[in-house]
Amino acid sequence: xxxxxxxxxxxxxxxxxxxxxxxxxxxxxxxxxxxxxxxxxxxxxxxxxxxxxxxxxxxxxxxxxxxxxxxxxxxxxxxxxxxxxxxxxxxxxxxxxxxxxxxxxxxxxxxxxxxxxxxxxxxxxxxxxxxxxxxxxxxxxxxxxxxxxxxxxxxxxxxxxxxxxxxxxxxxxxxxxxxxxxxxxxxxxxxxxxxxxxxxxxxxxxxxxxxxxxxxxxxxxxxxxxxxxxxxxxxxxxxxxxxxxxxxxxxxxxxxxxxxxxxxxxxxxxxxxxxxxxxxxxxxxxxxxxxxxx
Amino acid sequence: xxxxxxxxxxxxxxxxxxxxxxxxxxxxxxxxxxxxxxxxxxxxxxxxxxxxxxxxxxxxxxxxxxxxxxxxxxxxxxxxxxxxxxxxxxxxxxxxxxxxxxxxxxxxxxxxxxxxxxxxxxxxxxxxxxxxxxxxxxxxxxxxxxxxxxxxxxxxxxxxxxxxxxxxxxxxxxxxxxxxxxxxxxxxxxxxxxxxxxxxxxxxxxxxxxxxxxxxxxxxxxxxxxxxxxxxxxxxxxxxxxxxxxxxxxxxxxxxxxxxxxxxxxxxxxxxxxxxxxxxxxxxxxxxxxxxxxxxxxxxxxxxxxxxxxxxxxxxxxxxxxxxxxxxxxxxxxxxxxxxxxxxxxxxxxxxxxxxxxxxxxxxxxxxxxxxxxxxxxxxxxxxxxxxxxxxxxxxxxxxxxxxxxxxxxxxxxxxxxxxxxxxxxxxxxx
Amino acid sequence: xxxxxxxxxxxxxxxxxxxxxxxxxxxxxxxxxxxxxxxxxxxxxxxxxxxxxxxxxxxxxxxxxxxxxxxxxxxxxxxxxxxxxxxxxxxxxxxxxxxxxxxxxxxxxxxxxxxxxxxxxxxxxxxxxxxxxxxxxxxxxxxxxxxxxxxxxxxxxxxxxxxxxxxxxxxxxxxxxxxxxxxxxxxxxxxxxxxxxxxxxxxxxxxxxxxxxxxxxxxxxxxxxxxxxxxxxxxxxxxxxxxxxxxxxxxxxxxxxxxxxxxxxxxxxxxxxx
Numbered sequence: 001x002x003x004x005x006x007x008x009x010x011x012x013x014x015x016x017x018x019x020x021x022x023x024x025x026x027x028x029x030x031x032x033x034x035x036x037x038x039x040x041x042x043x044x045x046x047x048x049x050x051x052x053x054x055x056x057x058x059x060x061x062x063x064x065x066x067x068x069x070x071x072x073x074x075x076x077x078x079x080x081x082x083x084x085x086x087x088x089x090x091x092x093x094x095x096x097x098x099x100x101x102x103x104x105x106x107x108x109x110x111x112x113x114x115x116x117x118x119x120x121x122x123x124x125x126x127x128x129x130x131x132x133x134x135x136x137x138x139x140x141x142x143x144x145x146x147x148x149x150x151x152x153x154x155x156x157x158x159x160x161x162x163x164x165x166x167x168x169x170x171x172x173x174x175x176x177x178x179x180x181x182x183x184x185x186x187x188x189x190x191x192x193x194x195x196x197x198x199x200x201x202x203x204x205x206x207x208x209x210x211x212x213x214x215x216x217x218x219x220x221x222x223x224x225x226x227x228x229x230x231x232x233x234x235x236x237x238x239x240x241x242x243x244x245x246x247x248x249x250x251x252x253x254x255x256x257x258x259x260x261x262x263x264x265x266x267x268x269x270x271x272x273x274x275x276x277x278x279x280x281x282x283x284x285x286x287x288x289x290x291x292x293x294x
Numbered sequence: 295x296x297x298x299x300x301x302x303x304x305x306x307x308x309x310x311x312x313x314x315x316x317x318x319x320x321x322x323x324x325x326x327x328x329x330x331x332x333x334x335x336x337x338x339x340x341x342x343x344x345x346x347x348x349x350x351x352x353x354x355x356x357x358x359x360x361x362x363x364x365x366x367x368x369x370x371x372x373x374x375x376x377x378x379x380x381x382x383x384x385x386x387x388x389x390x391x392x393x394x395x396x397x398x399x400x401x402x403x404x405x406x407x408x409x410x411x412x413x414x415x416x417x418x419x420x421x422x423x424x425x426x427x428x429x430x431x432x433x434x435x436x437x438x439x440x441x442x443x444x445x446x447x448x449x450x451x452x453x454x455x456x457x458x459x460x461x462x463x464x465x466x467x468x469x470x471x472x473x474x475x476x477x478x479x480x481x482x483x484x485x486x487x488x489x490x491x492x493x494x495x496x497x498x499x500x501x502x503x504x505x506x507x508x509x510x511x512x513x514x515x516x517x518x519x520x521x522x523x524x525x526x527x528x529x530x531x532x533x534x535x536x537x538x539x540x541x542x543x544x545x546x547x548x549x550x551x552x553x554x555x556x557x558x559x560x561x562x563x564x565x566x567x568x569x570x571x572x573x574x575x576x577x578x579x580x581x582x583x584x585x586x587x588x589x590x591x592x593x594x595x596x597x598x599x600x601x602x603x604x605x606x607x608x609x610x611x612x613x614x615x616x617x618x619x620x621x622x623x624x625x626x627x628x629x630x631x632x633x634x635x636x637x638x639x640x641x642x643x644x645x646x647x648x649x650x651x652x653x654x655x656x657x658x659x660x661x662x663x664x665x666x667x668x669x670x671x672x673x674x675x676x677x678x679x680x681x682x683x684x685x686x687x688x689x690x691x692x693x694x695x696x697x698x699x700x701x702x703x704x705x706x707x708x709x710x711x712x713x714x715x716x717x718x719x720x721x722x723x724x725x
Numbered sequence: 726x727x728x729x730x731x732x733x734x735x736x737x738x739x740x741x742x743x744x745x746x747x748x749x750x751x752x753x754x755x756x757x758x759x760x761x762x763x764x765x766x767x768x769x770x771x772x773x774x775x776x777x778x779x780x781x782x783x784x785x786x787x788x789x790x791x792x793x794x795x796x797x798x799x800x801x802x803x804x805x806x807x808x809x810x811x812x813x814x815x816x817x818x819x820x821x822x823x824x825x826x827x828x829x830x831x832x833x834x835x836x837x838x839x840x841x842x843x844x845x846x847x848x849x850x851x852x853x854x855x856x857x858x859x860x861x862x863x864x865x866x867x868x869x870x871x872x873x874x875x876x877x878x879x880x881x882x883x884x885x886x887x888x889x890x891x892x893x894x895x896x897x898x899x900x901x902x903x904x905x906x907x908x909x910x911x912x913x914x915x916x917x918x919x920x921x922x923x924x925x926x927x928x929x930x931x932x933x934x935x936x937x938x939x940x941x942x943x944x945x946x947x948x949x950x951x952x953x954x955x956x957x958x959x960x961x962x963x964x965x966x967x968x969x970x971x972x973x974x975x976x977x978x979x980x981x982x983x984x985x986x987x988x989x990x991x992x993x994x995x996x997x998x999x
Contacts, residue, residue: 008824014902015825022816023831025872030838033849040848047407049386049852094742097735104739110985111743114750117981120931121952122970126753129764129963132554134565137752140770150550165745170992177993197731226842229933233956236375237694238496239553240702249844256848257379257938259688269845280840340942346788370943376954380941387855391942555765563765584762 040266047260059267068243069251069268073275075156076247080224082160083167088216090164091171096201098172099179109176113169120166124233127162149234155241159230167223171216178212179205210291218283225276228253248272339367339623342391344377347577351643358639359630365623367393378687385409390615392624396444398435398608398679399686405438411614414441416625422633428649431679432609444611445632446649448640450573451605451672452502452594454478459588460490460567469568471603471671473595475507475536478568482545485567492545494557494566495537497697500690501606501680502572507533510597510604515681521722525693526715535707538700549701561589570594573647573669580644580661591668593675605672608680609649647673684725689718750974757781757968764963781968788965789951790944791972797940798930798947800863805870805929806922812872813921814914817880818906822892832881838874847934854939861945866936870929876921883917884910916991923991930977948973 041059043052063069094112098105115123130137131148139145148158182205190200206213228249235245246254248268256265341356343349349371356367370391372380378400384390390409404410417423425433428446436444454469461468464485469478482492495503508515513530516523524530540546547560561569562582579585596603612631614624630636637650644660647669658666683689696714699705705713756764758781759774819825820832850869859865887910895905933949940946943954952973955966981988 010902011823012825015819015823015828018819018823018906019816019828019831021812022872022874022877023834025812026834026838026874028853029850029869029872030841030846030874031834033846033853034841036849037845047403048382048409050407090742094739097739102735106985108739108743109989110982111746113985113989114746114978114981116927117930117977118974119949119952119970119977120933121949121956122753122974123749125952125956125966125970126749126756128554129756129967130749130752133550134555135563135765135767137748140767147550147554150553165749168742169746173989173992176989180993222840222842226844228844229931229953232933233953236498236553237691238498238549238698240549240698241553242695242698249842252844253934257383258375259691260382260685262848266848269842272842273845276840276842342941368944372941372943372954373956376937376941380938383851383938384860384941387851387860389855389858389860559765563762565765582761 037266038270040263041270043263043266045260045262049262052263055263059264062264063267063271068246069248069271071243072246072248072251072268073271075245076225076227076249076272078156079160079163079227079247080221082157083163083224083227084217084220086160087164087167087171087220088213091168091216092175092206092213094168095172095175095179096205099176109169109173112172115166115168116170120229121233123162123166124230128234131158150239150241152241152244155235155239155245159227159234159245162230163224163227167220171220174212174216175209178209182208207292211293214283214287214291218280221279221283222276225272225279248275339365339392339620339627341367341369341627342377342381342394343369343371344374344395345574345577346371346373347575347581348645351577351640351645354643355631355636355639356627359627359636362630363623363626365620365626367627388617390618392618392620393612393614393627395447396436396611396613398682399690401436401444401611401682402438402684404613405436405441405443409616410443411616411618411621411624412441413443413445413614413625413628416629417442417445420629422629427634427651429607429609429651431607431677432611432649435609435679436611436613444613445628447610447612447631448574448646449607449609449649449654449673450646451607451669451675451677452506452570452572453605453668453672454568454592454594455561455571455579455589456568456592457490457561457564457566457588458590460485460564464567468590469592469595471593471600473592475510475595475597478595479536479540479545482540482568483543486545490564491547491560491566493540493568494547494552494560495570496552496557497549497694497701499557499570500693501608502570502575504534504537505606505678505681506570506594506604507536507597509606509676509678510594510602511536512597512602516683516718516722520683520725523689523715523718523722525718526712531708531711534697534700534711538703538707541701542703549698552701561585564588573666576644576646576661576664576666579664586663589664591665593668593671601676603672603675604678605675606680607673607677683722685721689721692717692721753967753971753974756964757971759964761962761964778964781964782972785965785968785972789955789969791948793944794946794948794951794973795976797863797866797945798949801866801936801947802926802929804863804867806925808867808871809873809876809925810918810921813876813880814911814918815906816877817882817914818884818910820877820881821884822910823902835874835877839878843869844934847938850935851938859939861940861942863945865939865945866947868939869935870925873921873925875924879921879924880914880917883914887913919987920991923988 040052042054042056044055044058045052098109128149133139133145133147133150136148138148147154149155186204186208187200190204226249227247231245231247231250232253235242249272252265252269252272255261255268343352349369353369356369360366381390381394385404385407396404396410417425423445425442429449432446432449433442436442436446456469458468464487466481466484469481485492505515508530511529511533513527513533514524515530537546541548547566552560557566557569558571558575558578560566562579562585564584579589594603594605612628614621614628618624632650634650634653637648638653638656640646641648641654641657642660644657647654647657654670658670660666693714696710696717700707700710755773758777758779759771760778763771763774820828846869854860854865854868859868891909892905895909900909931949933953936947936950937953940950943951952969955969
């Protein structure tokens with residue numbers, strides 16, 4: 001009896017020592033800043049961060065009536081609705097193809113993953129030039145005249161295509177890892193039953209790697225909801241698609257850093273926090289219906 | 295063996311983490327020490343500007359100053375949009391560059407918040423700087439409460455760039471000082487075909503675009519007391535309509551084109567016959583082979599009589615951080631840049647026209663294949679200072695956004711302009 | 726017969742996707758060596774530069790100090806990895822293998838952090854960095870990455886999968902908790918540490934907003950942010966812009982190709998277990 005207490009004591013002591021650096025860091029770097037930002041969202045902040053003034057719910061009332069914020073939220077959701085499903089489905093298909101012992105497997109894998117190691121600024125620059133309606137490769141090769149990034153109806157989809165292009169390889173690698181844990185005999189049994197490739201995918205592969213799919217979905221949705229770099233780099237004030245591509249994070253950046261309305265910027269990012277929380281909770285509840293843990 | 299090595303490494307890092315955790319204020323203290331050291335011993339000045347085209351020429355002048363003073367100074371270039379974001383972040387955090395450019399858009403805000411070094415006494419005791427030697431509008435711009443916070447760096451005017459080759463090809467006479475804005479629009483129509491447009495302008499081209507026509511046609515952007523917008527003035531609307539009509543007629547590219555490819559780029563690629571631009575753009579055109587071979591400059595057209603030929607003008611100022619590490623050196627540099635010698639060199643190097651009256655003639659001769667005299671001639675036209683208020687960017691960005699609807703023709707110009715005026719009045723009331 | 730057809734389709738798909746992935750890089754490369762006029766020539770459309778403009782390279786190198794940018798970027802990445810792996814393996818071990826009061830609440834905090842958009846932290850973090858006089862410094866860049874909630878989570882998973890009897894044996898041999906961690910358990914989670922290192926590197930390398938705000942000075946910032954700022958500056962010089970992009974990504978691509986096995990497997994390790 002006495003021995004277990006000593007052990008418990010020791011575990012308590014070392015447990016806290018071990019988590020101390022991380023917890024201190026999280027509290028200083030994340031929890032405190034979060035509270036501070038939420039506090040700021042109830043304030044009007046003066047020039048250069050001086051003289052903050054409590055304004056109660058004014059910022060939130062303004063958000064509710066601010067069509068620009070709602071438009072930005074809708075833009076962000078549109079981006080996520082395109083980017084996430086396509087990047088997940090395409091990546092899953094590629095992973096299934098590359099899970100077989102085929103020639104050139106590692107070459108393909110390397111190529112698909114390539115965009116992950118390139119700075120987003122470089123990606124945005126080259127795509128901006130590919131998309132250019134007058135001098136771009138795409139329009140000139142296919143002899144079309146499409147305003148990929150300046151047509152307000154189209155631009156957000158063109159941006160989502162870049163998003164998909166950038167992230168396919170990353171998702172695929174995660175799926176490949178998940179697939180390696182699927183026992184081969186499942187497929188052999190299915191093949192004997194006469195199931196074709198597509199049926200195998202739907203009825204065997206997807207359920208078996210559903211935990212990986214779930215993980216990818218949750219993290220990709222959080223990531224897609226925070227889209228900023230691409231829009232920041234590709235769309236400027238002169239662009240007619242500006243209003244239809246501006247994301248919530250972009251709006252936050254604009255208010256906080258370009259227009260010096262830090263209080264209102266904080267409010268926008270709190271809205272984003274709430275939206276992401278809601279989406280994540282929905283997924284956590286929904287997962288019980290389709291994610292199979294062994 | 296390998297296992298043992300990893301174990302040792304890990305124990306080392308574990309131990310380190312304990313130390314790092316317990317003595318977490320040690321590195322901060324070290325940082326403080328290094329910084330005070332940096333101020334007195336190393337003493338390198340940081341200079342921030344936003345125009346890459348001017349950097350090489352200015353660095354030359356700065357290097358000459360360094361030779362005299364023994365203090366090193368390096369110029370950082372940050373593009374226009376980020377420049378203000380970063381300057382503002384620096385101001386909030388108390389870390390501005392030592393010496394930097396100030397602009398009419400925000401000068402008032404920076405001066406009121408005591409972020410800029412007060413130069414008044416230093417100017418009084420200087421034998422190189424006398425504020426009477428500079429264009430008055432620019433001097434006044436950088437004054438607040440009777441104190442001077444920046445030394446004028448340059449003056450810029452606006453002129454019309456045109457592509458001689460396209461004019462020749464289409465058989466249109468080159469623009470000259472007899473052109474009215476109507477002549478200009480007619481010429482643009484004649485210069486348009488499948489290969490190129492007559493003229494190009496983006497909603498963001500205000501100072502080098504519709505601001506000039508607004509004042510030329512008798513309108514205004516902002517009232518003298520900075521309280522009301524003039525965008526709903528019938529003359530202002532007419533001035534914007536000049537350009538939107540050209541877009542509707544096809545002699546000016548649509549919004550999509552100019553938003554993807556800047557009018558400057560279109561001119562440098564032979565895609566447009568004319569573009570309006572400020573004198574600060576010289577370096578960009580000079581270094582572009584195509585522009586150097588094909589383009590030239592003329593004065594801006596007028597509306598009714600040559601008296602209403604208007605150029606918006608502006609001038610940057612050299613300012614220093616009030617809390618800089620080495621304000622004496624910063625002042626010494628600014629003093630040199632603002633002196634007759636520094637200003638003459640700036641013009642000779644073809645950087646920009648200088649704010650020091652009478653030193654810009656050298657600039658005209660800095661490039662022989664462009665008629666830079668046009669910009670000098672615009673100094674004799676009716677000069678209107680670039681419209682500004684305390685927080686210019688807020689309404690200027692809004693205006694650019696709203697004008698898009700006028701560019702596409704989705705909303706009639708007068709409605710757009712009235713809209714702009716309403717929002718601008720609201721923004722001005724908040725300042 | 727059926728097999729050949731499906732093989733053909735499979736390779737067709739793989740090759741089409743590969744081409745899509747490579748063309749932007751190829752275009753970056755070709756554009757980087759063109760003249761400005763060539764980039765804007767449509768009739769005929771120029772694909773390969775007539776004369777390879779090698780001076781674009783020297784122009785860009787002159788305007789941007791790539792060596793320094795690389796040094797900053799790599800310095801930031803290395804420090805972030807060191808901090809993240811260190812703190813995360815300690816806390817990951819404690820959360821996975823030790824029982825102590827308050828553990829669940831603390832772990833809840835870790836999970837909570839993972840769901841929060843990072844932008845919410847940025848302004849207060851920036852204020853802290855500037856109060857510490859760390860703007861325009863490598864430590865300023867590293868600052869938000871000193872601890873990693875994601876890493877803690879990842880390593881907790883890794884520690885949880887180790888067999889229980891290892892620990893028992895160590896305890897019987899007289900090891901105390903730090904010894905068990907250091908000599909027995911931690912070495913066994915090497916692959917998870919590598920995975921965390923790679924994740925940290927990729928995300929630190931790609932981060933744009935933080936370095937842009939905290940290191941406005943071009944000499945102190947990272948490649949990603951210096952490149953982003955260049956975007957606005959070189960409007961009329963697309964080839965030089967592409968050259969800068971090229972210079973910034975070629976070394977990374979080479980590194981990646983050399984280490985691609987570790988790279989991909991590192992990420993795969995984590996994914997499989999989450």
